[in-house]
Amino acid sequence: MAESKISIKVYVDKVKKRVVYAEADYTFVDILFSFMTLPMGTIVKILGKHADTKFEVLGSLNNLYKSLKDFPECYLATEECKFLLLNPRNLAHDLCRNLKLKIDDTDEPIKYFVCPKCSYLSKLYSIFDRAKCSKCSELMNEHFSRDHNVASGGGGVFVSDISTFIVTDDFSVMPYTATGSFCLLADLGITDTNQLEERKLDLGCEQMLYLLKMALSHGSPFTRLVFHSVTPILDLVRPVQCTTFDKCDVMKKQASTSLKMLLDVSLQKSTGRFLFAEAKEDFVDFLFSFLSIPLGTVIGTLMEGASSIICMDNTFKSISNMSVGRYLKSQDIKDLLVKPHFGQDYTSQNQAFPLKGTISSLKLNFCGITSTYLPKDPRIKEVFLKQSGRFFVTDDLVISPASSHLAMNILNKLKVSFYDVEKYEISLGLEEGLRMLKASLLSGSTLSDSLAHQLKK
């Protein structure tokens, strides 16, 4: 079967060799907006499948994901914790199955598993095929496939199918109006329409993922796609801007109630350079839980549209400003995009962010009786890791169980003698947590960037 494609028109500035804007219908805008519903772990996973060695994106999140993949099972509360965090559920999955391109493998229906013995009583399901029943410890291997095609009401999933949209090269989206497009041209100093050339682009999954990748790294996704420009990797890592999180609503509400974690940071005595951190399970649990948070929640609820990932900040603001009814299909749809849900079973007690998960109940038919099933909680005492471990965390978020062999290795690699190491104890709260999340998206020096203000003392 031929792969579906969606068509957009781009307007190219022939002189400056850049795309000025794209004109697109709902098929493109729906997919662009659906990025907000994707958990960070899903983004790492799908971009990893289309790995392009020329472009490294997502700061340290790739390392975080890989660390969890390689993490010894014995440190995790249950086997399914790892599976669930590596394959976080998008609670808008049913809707996203109606998108024209399935960039997140959403075509596959989710499989649900229950315990063949106790499901009558426990009414619990898991999406992990090797989960063990919490009552009888047997494998939950009774399999259900739910037909969950949510009718999208025809046409658009998130936006109206009769509208045309303008999408700028930094992913601001607005309904098409002639005056709107003229203003845009004037803003960019284009007065002569002969300077412009119209081109038609047919986009498949590969091209949409490329656009996502560019949007998450150094911007100008359309220009990059059309002109295939390549820049050195160093340019892709934007320096983390110092945002004053104190002004942020999230901070005001939670400053006094957030939990504190301790971190032992080792620095090079002679230069003050960050070497590595040692942490307990609470900090590692907190870091791994980044993977389950949807992009829209990171950009909106936590960063308030100021994540420094300009394209995504713009898309988020465009959705927030777009009117319901005429362009966005309903208020529920808008809420789902700007405040995407994620499962309660994915929120660790150590998460530190004031986020509330949703309990994703499910109606399943078992032997002719339909009842409501709840997700089996993979956590123990609401955390993903067992209480015992001690771990090394590098600046770019490679996490491994601590050992002296590993400590020597890290020092050797950084060419630092162990005489030249000093240790500081640092306490982390919500503010540092937010800095760390932001730096994990943008920078390969996540810990030193986000702790700089504490390490200077």
Ligand SMILES: [Zn+2]
């Ligand atoms: Zn059972």
